[in-house]
Amino acid sequence: xxxxxxxxxxxxxxxxxxxxxxxxxxxxxxxxxxxxxxxxxxxxxxxxxxxxxxxxxxxxxxxxxxxxxxxxxxxxxxxxxxxxxxxxxxxxxxxxxxxxxxxxxxxxxxxxxxxxxxxxxxxxxxxxxxxxxxxxxxxxxxxxxxxxxxxxxxxxxxxxxxxxxxxxxxxxxxxxxxxxxxxxxxxxxxxxxxxxxxxxxxxxxxxxxxxxxxxxxxxxxxxxxxxxxxxxxxxxxxxxxxxxxxxxxxxxxxxxxxxxxxxxxxxxxxxxxxxxxxxxxxxxxxxxxxxxxxxxxxxxxxxxxxxxxxxxxxxxxxxxxxxxxxxxxxxxxxxxxxxxxxxxxxxxxxxxxxxxxxxxxxxxxxxxxxxxxxxxxxxxxxxxxxxxxxxxxxxxxxxxxxxxxxxxxxxxxxxxxxxxxxxxxxxxxxxxxxxxxxxxxxxxxxxxxxxxxxxxxxxxxxxxxxxxxxxxxxxxxxxxxxxxxxxxxxxxxxxxxxxxxxxxxxxxxxxxxxxxxxxxxxxxxxxxxxxxxxxxxxxxxxxxxxx
Numbered sequence: 001x002x003x004x005x006x007x008x009x010x011x012x013x014x015x016x017x018x019x020x021x022x023x024x025x026x027x028x029x030x031x032x033x034x035x036x037x038x039x040x041x042x043x044x045x046x047x048x049x050x051x052x053x054x055x056x057x058x059x060x061x062x063x064x065x066x067x068x069x070x071x072x073x074x075x076x077x078x079x080x081x082x083x084x085x086x087x088x089x090x091x092x093x094x095x096x097x098x099x100x101x102x103x104x105x106x107x108x109x110x111x112x113x114x115x116x117x118x119x120x121x122x123x124x125x126x127x128x129x130x131x132x133x134x135x136x137x138x139x140x141x142x143x144x145x146x147x148x149x150x151x152x153x154x155x156x157x158x159x160x161x162x163x164x165x166x167x168x169x170x171x172x173x174x175x176x177x178x179x180x181x182x183x184x185x186x187x188x189x190x191x192x193x194x195x196x197x198x199x200x201x202x203x204x205x206x207x208x209x210x211x212x213x214x215x216x217x218x219x220x221x222x223x224x225x226x227x228x229x230x231x232x233x234x235x236x237x238x239x240x241x242x243x244x245x246x247x248x249x250x251x252x253x254x255x256x257x258x259x260x261x262x263x264x265x266x267x268x269x270x271x272x273x274x275x276x277x278x279x280x281x282x283x284x285x286x287x288x289x290x291x292x293x294x295x296x297x298x299x300x301x302x303x304x305x306x307x308x309x310x311x312x313x314x315x316x317x318x319x320x321x322x323x324x325x326x327x328x329x330x331x332x333x334x335x336x337x338x339x340x341x342x343x344x345x346x347x348x349x350x351x352x353x354x355x356x357x358x359x360x361x362x363x364x365x366x367x368x369x370x371x372x373x374x375x376x377x378x379x380x381x382x383x384x385x386x387x388x389x390x391x392x393x394x395x396x397x398x399x400x401x402x403x404x405x406x407x408x409x410x411x412x413x414x415x416x417x418x419x420x421x422x423x424x425x426x427x428x429x430x431x432x433x434x435x436x437x438x439x440x441x442x443x444x445x446x447x448x449x450x451x452x453x454x455x456x457x458x459x460x461x462x463x464x465x466x467x468x469x470x471x472x473x474x475x476x477x478x479x480x481x482x483x484x485x486x487x488x489x490x491x492x493x494x495x496x497x498x499x500x501x502x503x504x505x506x507x508x509x510x511x512x513x514x515x516x517x518x519x520x521x522x523x524x525x526x527x528x529x530x531x532x533x534x535x536x537x538x539x540x541x542x543x544x545x546x547x
Contacts, residue, residue: 001029001030001182003031003181005035005039005185005203005204005205006185006188006192006201006204007042007046007202008042008046008050008199009197012033012035013033014033016036017031018032018034018205019032022086022087022089023323023361024314024324024358024359029182032178032181032182032185032205033205034206034207035206039204040173040206041213043202043203043214044146044214044217045219046198046199047145047171047199047219048171049199050198050199051141051144051170051171054169054171054200057169057197059114059116062114063112063114063115065196066114066163067111068195069111069190069194070104070108072194073100073104076186080095081095081096081099083155084099087182088151088152088180088183088323088326089324089326090278090279091316091321091323092316094277094321098153098156098443099153099154100155102156102160102443106160106163106443110163118139118167120136120139122135122136128536128537128540129487131535131539131540132536133476135474135476136474136476137473138474138475139467139470139471140169140471140473141168141170141469141470142170142221142469142471143171143220143221144172144219144221145170145173145469146172146173146220146222147161147165147172147173148175148215148223148227148235149161149175149177149184149226150227152278152281152282152283153278154177154179154180154183155184158184158187160461161224161226161460162187164461164465165222165469166196166200167466168466168469168470170221170469171200171201172202173202173203173214173220174187174201174202175204175214176203178205179326181205184203212234212238215244216238221245222244222245222246222468223235223244223245223247224246224247225246225247225248225249225250226249229250229454229456232456236248245468246458247457247469249283249460250283250455251381251383251407251454252285253288253380253406254285254411254430255286255289255290255401255402255405255412256270256271256411256414257392257411257412257413258290258292258414259292259414259417261415261420262436263436264298267414267436268299270412270436270437271286271387271438272307272365272387274286274439275287275365275387276307276310276322276387277439279322279363279385280334280385280386281326281330281383282383282439283455284409284438285439286412286439287388288401288402288405289303289387289389289390290398290402291390291391296389296391299389300349300367300369303367304349304367307351310365312355312358312362312365313355322365322385324361324362324363325361325362327361328361330383331363333382334382334383334385334386337376337377337382337384338366338386340376341368341371341375341376341377344374344375346369346370346371346375346377346388347369347370348368348369349367350365350367351363351364351365352366363384363385364385365387366386366387367387367389368386368387368389369389373401373404378390395420399424405453407453407454408429408430408451408453408454409431409432410430410434410438410451411432412433412436412437412438412439413428413435413436414435414436415435415436421435430452431448431451431452432448432451442461445461445462446462448460448462448464448465449461449465450465482531482532482533483531486531487499495527497520497524498521498524498527498528501521502517502521504517505517505544506543506544514544518544
């Protein structure tokens with residue numbers, strides 16, 4: 001596997017290298033070059049130099065590049081899924097279904113919509129004095145974008161973030177996790193093969209000091225960071241030095257609320273999948289389940305039964321549904337949460353320990369009962385295959401429990417009642433709320449991704465995500481052949497008279513006051529005629545009459 005860096009479409013090899021390890025076997029996957037400070041600077045300069053041409057690159061040519069990339073990834077789908085399974089440990093089927101297919105969907109969406117998603121949008125005027133003017137919102141790229149991506153979805157996240165930045169007209173420097181660097185380098189290979197111009201996408205694997213130096217580089221205009229809350233705070237501090245635009249996705253503690261009228265079988269299966277998919281290593285995993293007390297026993301029994309049936313093992317073995325944790329450090333975090341819950345009285349009806357006979361970072365799918373909000377498993381991001389279940393009484397109590405969190409990424413509600421679902425969706429504090437499913441919105445290209453509270457700031461994906469990566473510019477025009485505007489100098493008695501009557505005309509409470517003001521404008525006719533299109537006043541009549 002090619003572990004060379006990608007700078008201006010050139011493959012760069014360095015003397016310093018790191019070993020990528022397979023978390024299932026603890027054997028090396030391959031070696032990757034590590035970028036020095038000079039090479040990181042070179043990558044940023046390459047993105048800066050490529051930016052003017054990419055900013056003006058024709059939409060049809062971008063569509064062609066994205067289309068070729070889609071064909072290439074489709075052809076290399078198996079290769080990509082195998083690499084993801086090797087480096088991260090997720091089952092091959094899951095790697096194919098979530099990361100590869102999700103990336104292809106986004107490629108298709110952004111490819112089809114090049115030149116459309118950020119097309120200028122007409123802006124009307126509310127102020128009557130401006131009715132004769134034109135107005136529009138224009139969306140312009142900001143410049144080189146630094147993407148710092150995590151190890152939990154080492155292909156999907158950097159791929160989607162890169163697509164967004166490129167669609168917005170920005171160039172990219174991608175700094176992937178040093179845990180899963182080979183997978184990220186494949187993203188660059190695909191785009192080079194698709195014909196992306198040199199310097200538009202550069203990929204450098206580097207240590208933390210070099211990454212921080214890129215964050216504070218004045219040529220970097222946007223930083224997109226996905227990772228922990230602690231490191232996110234450091235990224236904000238560094239971005240504040242140059243007031244660099246920043247979007248942060250820092251994790252979640254996502255609740256699942258199961259109401260008494262829910263389809264119990266569907267809810268149980270959904271909980272088990274959303275908690276144990278990717279070994280629970282997703283910011284959007286179900287990390288807390290709140291179930292109506294009247295069905296809590298039946299729901300929990302079915303979840304325990306399904307959890308026992310989750311097959312854990314070699315990501316390439318047929319039928320395996322959960323692989324290892326990606327890192328030893330994250331495995332220790334999960335074990336710490338389990339120990340804390342047990343010490344505070346939680347029960348573990350299934351799972352709770354490492355998988356015997358396997359060399360890698362394997363842990364059993366784990367269900368916890370008897371939990372409460374004094375336990376770390378209910379308040380801190382576990383980021384592992386645990387499923388704590390807590391009963392509630394009443395809808396208000398369910399909302400209060402779900403919102404009792406430092407995070408606010410996603411939430412799900414499980415019910416057959418559309419009105420109750422809408423009631424919950426309005427009250428849950430999250431960036432996304434789904435009904436009778438969980439976490440699927442990440443791979444829907446038209447949806448957004450992001451949250452509130454300690455989850456971070458900004459959004460990614462889809463049309464609204466693109467707005468985080470551009471300068472939204474208002475462009476107004478006036479081609480009416482008057483020599484002055486009503487509100488320009490001189491500030492004389494006629495201007496005061498016009499404005500006093502205009503205030504009464506448009507904001508007066510009584511119809512009599514508005515009529516008196518309209519008649520009084522006749523005294524200021526000379527200035528009005530010299531400075532204002534009379535049509536403005538005619539067009540304003542409906543608003544005046546409706547007041």
